[in-house]
Amino acid sequence: xxxxxxxxxxxxxxxxxxxxxxxxxxxxxxxxxxxxxxxxxxxxxxxxxxxxxxxxxxxxxxxxxxxxxxxxxxxxxxxxxxxxxxxxxxxxxxxxxxxxxxxxxxxxxxxxxxxx
Amino acid sequence: xxxxxxxxxxxxxxxxxxxxxxxxxxxxxxxxxxxxxxxxxxxxxxxxxxxxxxxxxxxxxxxxxxxxxxxxxxxxxxxxxxxxxxxxxxxxxxxxxxxxxxxxxxxx
Numbered sequence: 001x002x003x004x005x006x007x008x009x010x011x012x013x014x015x016x017x018x019x020x021x022x023x024x025x026x027x028x029x030x031x032x033x034x035x036x037x038x039x040x041x042x043x044x045x046x047x048x049x050x051x052x053x054x055x056x057x058x059x060x061x062x063x064x065x066x067x068x069x070x071x072x073x074x075x076x077x078x079x080x081x082x083x084x085x086x087x088x089x090x091x092x093x094x095x096x097x098x099x100x101x102x103x104x105x106x107x108x109x110x111x112x113x114x115x116x
Numbered sequence: 117x118x119x120x121x122x123x124x125x126x127x128x129x130x131x132x133x134x135x136x137x138x139x140x141x142x143x144x145x146x147x148x149x150x151x152x153x154x155x156x157x158x159x160x161x162x163x164x165x166x167x168x169x170x171x172x173x174x175x176x177x178x179x180x181x182x183x184x185x186x187x188x189x190x191x192x193x194x195x196x197x198x199x200x201x202x203x204x205x206x207x208x209x210x211x212x213x214x215x216x217x218x219x220x221x222x223x224x
Contacts, residue, residue: 045160045203045215058211094159101207102150104171106159 002026002105004095009110016085016114022078022095022107030073033098036080037106040091049080050098063089085114118142120204120216128224135191137219139204144184148208151180151189154218155200163202164189191221199223 008020020036036048049069050058057069068081078095090113096103119142129135139149147167152160162171164180167187177192191198204216 044217045205047213047215050211060212099162099165101148101210101213102162102165102205103152103160104162104165106161109159 002097004097004105004107006093006095006107006110009093009112011113011115012085013116014086014114017081017083018085018112020080020082020093020095020110020112022080024076024078024095024097027097029071029076034069034071034078035096035098035103036067036069036078036093037096037103038089038091038093038112039109040088043088043091046091048093051078082112085112087114090114117212118145118206118208118214120206120214122202122204122216122219124219125217126220126222128222129194130224131194131196133194135189135194135198135221137189137191137202137221139182139187139189139216141185141187141206141208145206145208147183148206149180149182149187150205150207151178152203152205153198153200154203160203194221 003025005023012018033052035050039045051069066084070079092109094106094109096106121140123138149167151164154160168180179190181188201218201220203218
């Protein structure tokens, strides 16, 4: 069974940094593109980043230059380094496996709160 | 950015009734649209992809249709476990992905 488990969320001050992790199991991790998607009360669901099997990365304008997605295939792990965090980055962050541009499945999510 | 709008915001129905949910795109996304179901405290789950294909394990009472800018998710006969929030998502301009604001299907 495919399983994705996020960790690393928490409370951080504006301007701070946080690194999220996603542990994958039940599939050949290195053969799939992967994504981070976040969900906040104010902005709903928002795609945050993607990484291809070759390590190519993609971001929307809202996080480009502040967030960095990476992967470590030997550890079946996906990461999201978040810098210069803002209040509007407060959300539940999900990792998700790519299925030709769709997200399937999703992890259970980890909550990031940016507040002083 | 392609904007998705969903209607209605809330749909109040009884078990056994038919649910019809709409998703409209600000420009054509061809057939590149998916639907997700989210229950409280859970992550979204893929139901329909490429507008009309059911994901693995999704019951036949869920069906999707449409192309271009107008799409529909139909639940033919609501089961108690179907009361949830439903989101549409487009991937027309990969790698840019956007979601709709959701439609909540609640019990009348």
